[in-house]
Amino acid sequence: MQGLMMQQPLLVASLLMHAERHHGTQEIVSRRVEGDIHRYSYRDLAQRARRMANALAGLGIQAGERVGTLAWNGYRHMELYFAASGSGSVLHTLNPRLHVDQLAYIIEHAQDRVVFFDLTFLPLIESVAPRVKSPKVFVAMTDRAHMPQAHGLSSMLMCYEDLIDLHSDAYEWPLLDENSASSLCYTSGTTGNPKGVLYSHRSTLLHTYAAALPDSLNCSARDAILPVVPMFHVNAWGLPYIACMVGAKLVFPGPALDGKSLYELIEAEQVTLSAGVPTVWQGLLAHADAIEGSFSTMRRTIIGGAPCPTAMTAAFQNRHRVDVLHAWGMTELSPVGTVCSFKTHQLSLPVDERYAVQAKQGRSVFGIDMKIVGPDGAELPWDGNAAGDLLVRGPWVTRQYFGNDDASPLRDGWFPTGDVAKIDRDGFMQITDRSKDVIKSGGEWISSADIENVAYLHADVASAVCIAARHPKWDERPLLLIVKKPDSALTEDELLAFFDGRVAKWWKPDAVVFVESVPLGATGKVLKHQLREQYADHYLSA
Template sequence: MQGLMMQQPLLVASLLMHAERHHGEQEIVSRRVEGDIHRYRYRDLAQRARRMANALADLGIKPGERVGTLAWNGYRHMELYFAVSGSGSVLHTLNPRLHVDQLAYIIEHAEDRVVFFDLTFLPLIESVAPRVSSTKVFVAMTGRAHMPRDHGLAATLLCYEDLVEDHGDVFDWPLLDENSASSLCYTSGTTGNPKGVLYSHRSTLLHTYAAALPDSLNCSARDVILPVVPMFHVNAWGLPYIACMVGAKLVFPGPALDGKSLHELIENEQVTLSAGVPTVWQGLLAHVDTTMGSFSSMRRTIIGGAPCPTAMTATFQARHRVDVLHAWGMTELSPVGTVCSFKAHQVSLPMEERYALQAKQGRSVFGIDMKIVDMDGKELPWDGIATGDLFVRGHWATRDYFGNDDTPPLRNGWFPTGDVARIDPDGFMQITDRSKDVIKSGGEWISSTEIENIAYLHPEVTTAVCIAARHPKWDERPLLLIVKKPGGALVPDELLTFFDGRLARWWKPDAVVFVDSVPLGATGKVLKNRLRDQFGDYYLSA
């Protein structure tokens, strides 16, 4: 016997319809590329999204066709999130931090019909445009007064605000198949060409439900959310969708992601929750420390994209009373997979034990399952000791890549993440390394992540990266690369001594190399492959 319940498709446009109907007065604040602060409300967002949906139809964009965006976090980008997907086309967010060769490959591979871009990226668009045949129309996301007078585009260049103003706000969002594609995001492509992950309306809505839950990102209508994580990187971890679902105030930082600009925005708009990668928070905390500042409203921050050092967690929580939610995910997971939210019996643990727990990536949100396996594919126990390759599956996990002509990625229905991890009896997962970054010394495994976490505890360390360097006797040994705090007097022997008693003696790096900076990828992650190319023979040439 079937249940007697209504059947309504799970569609992205329904989030906007809900926000307009139930939270129409809620504010959206954006720092614009033009330099000013823009304010409007959810009802304005909904009206302008309908106008843009009509404009897309006039441009000849058909259901299923891809529409590219090359933009910062802002209200116009938010409008495209709903105008494109809601009308049945596919929103393709492009990462401007990628190399021009990768961008050209992605646009051509996705066959983007039109690309919207913020003025910041006009030089990038001018470089990419001659190399793509799929895109005939480009739209500058600005008003007529700021349109570029001279540009090198042979293709058509349109003005975003003209498109909005020239079209009416009457548009009926179509009842789409919830399994149809809604958005497209490519992996950062640190090895080989980037791969496209094609999300559906259904997967996006289920991800939004799960990510908003109290034990996930814990969002509500009482929050003021500042997504520092870019909207071009896995849909800003779903926060624009979540904000519509719960009716939270949104604050968009635009291109100004330095510590001073972020702190001003947090204080002026009374932000309660923010989200970003550790490299961004390093700049914010450094600014607050230098200016003897504080956080008057922010009480939670979500940190992901790379392991969060315990020292950063302690600074946020002990000094600034800002709780840290350590999270993990992937482009292939939409992206949220786990969140380090305490269980009841863990809340009262001693501080050091809580910090150790928060160093883990956390437990699965409902809708995602995970397991660790050994080299033979045998599932390993959740004892907090066994370490193996991490596999996941779930309602918003990819089953294949867009336009993939290679072997499908799944293994017996599970997606191999490329991470090496352990899981404790409470279900808390901790990544010990990327499979390509783990160090094998004398036949034994060493975690580069755990070495980095200890290095970050030293007060004179700004950035710590541990890589495997080839060794004449042990095959590989850990080599520690350090960016010192300005004016610091740290020397290698002092830092190596700092490791004594904090980890197994044979895990201790054999050497420390001070560097001015480390290379970062398009999503703020350290490019260890480049450092291995540069320093991989360090012990052989010593």
Template sequence: MQGLMMQQPLLVASLLAHAERHHGGQEIVSRRVEGDIHRYRYRDLAQRARRMANVLEGLGVKPGERVGTLAWNGYRHMELYFAVSGSGSVLHTLNPRLHVDQLAYIIEHAEDRVVFFDATFLPLIESVAPRVKSPKVFVAMTDRAHMPQANDLTGMLMCYEDLLELHDDVFEWPLLDENSASSLCYTSGTTGNPKGVLYSHRSTLLHTYAAALPDSLNCSARDVILPVVPMFHVNAWGLPYIACMVGAKLVFPGPALDGKSLYELIEAEQVTLSAGVPTVWQGLLTHVGERQETFASMRRTIIGGAPCPTAMTAQFQERYQVDVLHAWGMTELSPVGTVCSFKPHQLSLSTEERYTVQAKQGRSVFGIDMKIVGPDGEALPWDGHAAGDLLVRGQWVTRQYFGAGDGDASPLRDGWFPTGDVAKIDPDGFMQITDRSKDVIKSGGEWISSTDIENVACLHPEVATAVCIAARHPKWDERPLLLIVKKPGSALGGGEMLAFFDGRVAKWWTPDAVVFVESVPLGATGKVLKNQLRDQYRDYYLSA
């Protein structure tokens, strides 16, 4: 016997319709590329998104066709999130931190019909436009007064606000198949060409439900959410959708992501929750620490994209009373996979024991299953000690990359997606990544976790950034090499840094040498590009 319940498709536009109807007066604040602060409400967002849906129809964009965006976090980008997906087309967010060759490849591979861009990205657009065939229309996301001069785009450049003025807001969101594509995001492409991950309306809505839950990102109508994590990569971890679902106030930072700008926005708008990668938070903490400031309203921060050092967690929580929520995910997971939310019995642990838990990437949210396997493919125990390849499956995990041909091999292994991470899982189900499979260090036949080495190094008060890589060694095959970016004014030496590891890791895990560097290369999503550092320093011990 079948259940007697209504059937309504899970569609992205339903999030906006809900926000307009039930949270229409809630505010959305954006620091604009033009330099000022823009304010409006969910009802304004909904009205302008409908106008933009009419714009897209007028530009000849058909259902299923891709529409590119090259934009910071802001209200116009939010309007496109819903206008494009809601009307049946596919929102293709483009990462401006990628190399121009990769951008051109992605736009051409996706066959974008139109590309919308913030004015600051005009040089990128002018570099990309001659290299691609697909988009014939480029729309600057600004008004007529701030339109950029672009002689190379004559006949192709249009103005966002001018287009909106030409259309009304009478538009009925179509009743789409919930399994139809809603958005497209390419991996950051640290090696080889980026791969496209094509999300559906259904997968996006299920991800939004799960990510908003109390033991996930814990969002509500009482929150003021500042997504520092970019809307141009993995949909800002789903926060724009979550905010519509729960009715939270949204604060968009635009292009100003330095510590001073973020702090001023957090305080002015009484932000309660923010999300970003560790490199961004290091800049914020440095700014606040130098000026001996405090946070009046912010009580939680979500940190992901790279492992969060325990030292950063301790600084947020002990000095500023801001709880840290460590999370893990991937483009292929939409992106949320695990969140490090405490279980009841862990609340009574000592401070040091709680930090040990918080250093882990956390437990699966409902909708994601995971396991670790050994070289033979057999599942390993969840004992907190065994480490193996991390595999996942779930309602919002990709099963095939966009544009893959019939002859292309599926990335799945017996229905599971291989993440490329090496991890261990404890009896409580908390997963901890010990390395990327290509970053693990094998010294004398034994494995060393570069992540553990980095976490210890970051505990030193004079260390700003620590990166551990495998360098070839004449006796041990590989040995860990530690690269350190010191905090300003530090006189830290190599001997002192290595001595800091005494009693904190096994002696044979301690790196053989320290190299002090001015900076480390960062990828398009803020992750350290270890492949570049390995190429540069892999023979360090051989040439010593």
């Protein structure tokens, strides 16, 4: 016997309809590329999104066709989130931090019909346009007064606000199949060509429900949320959708992501929750320390994209009373997979043990199942000691890459993440390495992530990267690359001595190389493969 319940499809547009109807006066604040602060409400957002949906139809965009965006976090980008997906086309967020060759490949591979761009990225658009055949229209996300003089784009260039003004807000969001595509995001492509992950309306809505839960990102109508994580990267970890679902205030930082700009925006708009990668938070903490400032309203920050050093967690929590939520996910997971939210018995642990828990990536949100397996594919125990390849499955996990119909990445229905991890008895997962980053020395495994975490505990270390370097006796040995804090006189011997008693003797790096900076990828992650290539023979040439 079937249940006698209404059948309503899970659609992205329903989030906006809910926000307009039940949280219509809630504020959305954006720092714009033009340099000013823009304010309006969810009701305004919904009205303009409907007008833009009509504009997309006027441009001839059909259901399932891709609408590209090359934009910062702001209200116009938010409008496109709903105008594109809600009308049945596919929102395709492009990462402006990728190399122009990769961008051209992605635009052509996705067959974008139109690309919307912030003024910041005009030079990038001018470089990409001659290399691609697919988009016939480029739309500058600004008003007529700020329209640029674009070399070689005049016949294809349109103005965002002109498009809005030309169309009515009389628009009915279509009743789509919830399994139809809603948005598209490509992996950062640090090696090989980027791969497209095509999300559905259903997967996006289920991800939004799960990510908003108290033991996940814990969002509510009482929050003012600042997504520093970019809207061009995995939908800003779902926060624009979550904010609509719960009715939270949204604060968009635009292009100004330096510590001073973020701190001032957090304070001025009374932000309660922020989200970003560790490299961004280093700048924010450094500015707060420099001015001896504190956060008057912010009480939670979500840190993901790369492991969060314990020293950063301690700085947020001890100096600023800001709780750290360590999270893990992937483009292929929409992206949230785990969040490190304490269980009751862990709250009474000694502070060092609580930090040890927070260093883990956390436990699965409902909807994500995970396991670790050995080289033979057999599942390993959740004892906090066994480490193996991390596999996941769930309703917002990709089963196939866009445009690659012949091959599936899945292993017996599970997605291989490429991470090596442990899971403890409480279900808390900890990534010990990427499978390609783990160091095998004398037949034994060494975790580069653990080495980096110890280095970050030193007061003079700004950035730490541990890589495997070839060794004549041990095959591989850990090599530590360090960016020192300004005016530091730290020496190699001092830092190596700092490891004594903190790691097993044979884990201790054999050498330290001090560098001015480390290469970062499009999402703020360290490009370890570049460093491995550069320093692979460090011990052989010593």
